[in-house]
């Protein structure tokens with residue numbers, strides 16, 4: 477991270493803390509806001525969050541590592557998420573996940589598992605940079621990946 481980028485990230489973290497630290501149950505909204513704005517929750521944010529909420533660093537770190545949603549490193553390229561929750565599993569997401577892993581190898585993207593994108597009735601579901609896609613099989617996945625490469 478360049479010093480200018482680090483400074484901008486620091487500014488974002490302080491702004492989020494100022495805005496949300498007094499909310500009841502502020503930790504999760506703070507972590508979500510930081511990740512939404514920076515793409516991840518930088519390890520450097522942990523001590524500041526802990527101090528702002530009067531928690532230990534271990535407590536903050538524990539929450540970040542407990543939830544699959546939170547990343548400690550910046551994602552590489554587009555974020556491709558494949559739903560692995562029950563409705564999607566019942567409609568073939570295991571095969572989609574295996575296919576996605578094969579196709580994503582060596583690509584400039586971050587492939588992640590998620591547990592429900594709210595598209596259960598049109599499973600299996602996935603998202604690319606938070607844009608949801610329903611009824612995704614191997615062919616549709618390959619088409620979406622090709623579109624992603626064209627757009628890059």
Ligand code: FES
Nearest residue numbers: 559564593595596
């Ligand atoms: S279970 Fe996959 S979208 Fe809900």
